Amino acid sequence: MITDDGQIVYKIPEEVKTMLTVDFYVEFVKQLNKLHTEIKLEDRTYWNFYSWEESTCGWADAFKTACLNLNKQDLLDYYEPLPWYDSDIFDNLLNLLMIKDGIIKEGIYEEDEYCEDDCDKCGGCPKQ
Numbered sequence: 001m002i003t004d005d006g007q008i009v010y011k012i013p014e015e016v017k018t019m020l021t022v023d024f025y026v027e028f029v030k031q032l033n034k035l036h037t038e039i040k041l042e043d044r045t046y047w048n049f050y051s052w053e054e055s056t057c058g059w060a061d062a063f064k065t066a067c068l069n070l071n072k073q074d075l076l077d078y079y080e081p082l083p084w085y086d087s088d089i090f091d092n093l094l095n096l097l098m099i100k101d102g103i104i105k106e107g108i109y110e111e112d113e114y115c116e117d118d119c120d121k122c123g124g125c126p127k128q
Contacts, residue, residue: 002085010089019075020094025103027070028094031062045107046099054091055084 002008012020032050033041035058039049053059067076082090098104 008085008089010086012090012093013078016075016078017097019072019078020097022101022103024066024070024072024075025098025101028062028066029098029103031065031069032059035062045105046095047107047109050095050098050104051092054095055088059091 032053033044035053036049044050053062063079064076067073067079079087079090095104099106
């Protein structure tokens, strides 16, 4: 939802959170991992891979495939009509939930290939 002062406010509803099971996370990550091959599966983290997939067509396709494979039509019916600003936040929260539940590794900011463009935030890159 966008408030009158232009802020975007979004929380995943509790009934939707109950549909986000470990089985779903595992299937979703399996589908996401089919997207690219330049980073080895065992080296993928939130910072160097999963955060970059959020809000992309590949992410949406992986989400849809995971829902269909696990017969989670209700979850798909919730996700697909979300406005872009809510789905962007949903995607990020989903990644954070998968980190919290140990499905994906967070990694460190310095692993991000674009870190050198923003080194004041990460304290300097070992790449430089």
